[in-house]
Amino acid sequence: MSITAKAGDILVVGAGPTGLATACTLLQHGVECRVVDRRGGPASEPKALILWSGALEILRRIGVAGQLRDRSLALAGASYWSRGRQVGAVRFGALEGTAFPAPLCVPQSVTESVLYERLLELGGQVDWSTEATGLCTVPPGGGATAEVTLAARRGERTEELAPRYLIAADGAHSRVREAVGISFEGGSYARDFLLGDGEYGGRLPEDEVQYHLTPHGVLVVVPLPGGGHRVFFDREPVGETLPPDERELQRHLDERGPSGWSLERTWWRSTFRVHTKVAATFRRGGVFLAGDAAHCHSPAGGQGLNTGVQDGFDLGWKLAAVARGAAPELLDSYETERRPAALRALRNSDRQTRLWMLRSGPRRTVRDLVLTLATRSGALDRKLVPELAQIAPDLTSSPAVPGDLDAVGGARPAPGPRPEAGRRLPDTAWEPLAGTRTRTAHGFLAAGRHALLVVTSGTPTGTAADTAGRLLRSVRQSPLAAQIDVLLLAGRDGDGVAEGGAEPGVRYAVAVESEPLFTRWAPDAPLVLYVRPDGVTAAFATATRWRELLRHVPTVRPDTGTEDAGTGADAASEPAPAAGARRGSDGA
Incomplete structure (x- = not known):
């Protein structure tokens, strides 16, 4: 067939x-x-x-x-052990601006x-x-x-x-x-690696990863959800990739681990080469x-x-x-x-x-000393954890990040703080007024859609509301309209916003920032940001340049009508899904 x-x-x-x-x-x-x-x-x-x-x-x-x-x-952290004593440690849980510290x-x-x-x-x-x-x-x-x-x-x-x-x-x-x-x-390490998931006797760590760095090789111990541990070793290649038996695992455990650790049973064992x-x-x-x-x-x-x-x-x-x-x-x-x-x-x-593979001699001593000093100074926490977390990408050179359109267009950027194009949008708390139940920027972005944010240090009325309405009108012409959210973030409440929601007919989301962070970017006039589905700020411009900004939003083409084609409320009067409403509180 x-x-x-x-x-x-x-x-x-x-x-x-x-x-x-x-x-x-x-x-x-x-x-x-x-x-x-x-x-x-x-x-x-x-x-x-x-x-x-x-x-x-x-x-x-x-x-x-x-x-x-x-x-x-x-996991609460990781610790490094050499010659029977702890020489380094990293604490987890201190990452800021994320729901997953x-x-x-x-x-x-x-x-x-x-x-x-x-x-x-x-x-x-x-x-x-x-x-x-x-x-x-x-x-x-x-x-x-x-x-x-x-x-x-x-x-x-x-x-x-x-x-x-x-x-x-x-x-x-x-x-x-x-x-x-x-x-x-690339290449491959000249070592085999073997592991065993199972139950072990002794005082193994309950919520941290341990690295035991010995002359025989490394022992890594990871606690597993629901009970049990993974033990992980390296060894000289023996020309086969059969899973290790429990006797071999116990032998390596005796050589490299603290006394009293014993294997009781395993439910998965594996041997592999690392590339x-x-x-x-x-x-x-x-x-x-x-x-x-x-x-x-x-x-x-x-x-x-x-x-x-x-x-x-x-x-x-x-x-x-x-x-x-x-x-x-x-x-x-x-x-x-x-x-x-x-x-x-x-x-x-x-x-x-x-x-891991430093086994003896001066280099091992230097490694242990560096780990100890980096732990005491906090450098290990500050440098290693963010690198492993992969939470702060630098995409400033990406062709998918146009950046500050005011600067590119020759206009004079407003003085004061500005967004960082090519960087993950920071988090901020807000009070939702309409179109969303989320109370943070990251909660709003957790929907994984394209987002257009109109930011004003003033009230959610006037020019800012008009800009948000025009954006929404243009967005509705996009084949991906259901994947694009529009939010108006204000610095303070306005007369046009009724208790519990926005004025009738408005279909974009409206919120008031709790403490000035984003709203500081728009001290004199509203600012419009395009945030990609991955939470990275791709482009921003003052509200007068909203049409140019839309040209950088995938699948969106600016409205070809006149500039005065309806107010914000009029432009948004047709039924549309409330931005960000598909998720619950904080988008979780």
Whole structure:
């Protein structure tokens, strides 16, 4: 049986966390896709354990962070031990401006199952036992960019597809990456790594990760949600990859751990080789690499899955925008933004792994001293934790971040503080008046949609209300209108805002900032900001330049009517979904 799909289809190869995050994001933005995986069903192996703040904020936008938090263990910190004594420590939980100040321990199998349930809830599905058996790229000029043969593993049928866009989320041994000829650059550690999840006797840590750095090698101990621990070791390669037996695990535990620790039983054991590689490019035509297909890391710091989930969300919302009419050039920003993030995560995990492997001599002494001094000064907390959390991206050089349009247009920017384009929008508290129940900026943005914020230091009336109305009128002409929220944030209440809501007919959200933060950006005239679905401020301009700002919002085209085509209330008088109302308090 042979079926030819439409050229406009989006195909996701791989239904791990990265592929599922991509597909869920596309579906949330109203764009269908097909997901295939050569496995017979969702993973049962726990594999990766740690979810950091940056990935958790993305998972919140996808709508699964609450379920993951319920099935997780919050980690309080990490400690480093050498020669039987603690030489360093990092405390978690102090990150500011996020709903996830500490990392969560969640087995990868749980993350996958929650994302899979979300995919089904959104109307998607996965074609299990289906793999891409052949792939060839099509020369530019045609509607499709790739031809793929999909074969059901049981051999019932094959399908010939010609997707316009293909997302390779099929792991470190990606067949798609190999088929399109993208090199995977890097190397492998000359050590085997083995682990065992199970129950252990003795006083193992209850809420922190421990690193025991010994002449025999490293011992990593991670407490698991629901009880038990993971122990993780390195060893000399022995030429096989069979899982270690419990006697070997106990032998390494005796060599490297505190006295009295004993293995009682295990429910999962694994041996593997660690690679540190990154693809030479994350894109070739309409084929995109994401997650382990684009980069693979040491498990140190738990960076791999976190980076992959963020790849998937970034690619998902951009593909959705292009599929609904945005300029295809938006996709050029995927590699510009995500490859540097992958390289940072790779360098971070590689640096930690090499510290693990120092076994004796002066370098080990120096390492222990540096850890001790960095802990006492607080430098370890200040530098290491934000790096691992991946919560503060610098996208100032991205083509998807136009920045300060007043400065670009030659106008004189207002004096005083200004937003930071290319940076994650900071959080601020507000009192909701209409169109939203959220009480913070991050709660409003947790919906994962595009957002237009009209900020005024005055009341939510007059020019600010008129601008918000005009924005909403133009937004309604967009194919992605349901994925764009408009909010008017004022510095103080006004006569036009009745108790418990805005004046009749207004359909954009209205709030009053509790303490001046955003409203300081507009001391004399309203300011309009475009915030991307990932919470990054992409562009801003004074209200008089709202039409120019809309040209930088994917799929939105400014109203071609006259400047005085209706007041804010008139422009917003047609029924429309209340901005941000799809979520509860704080968007959780």
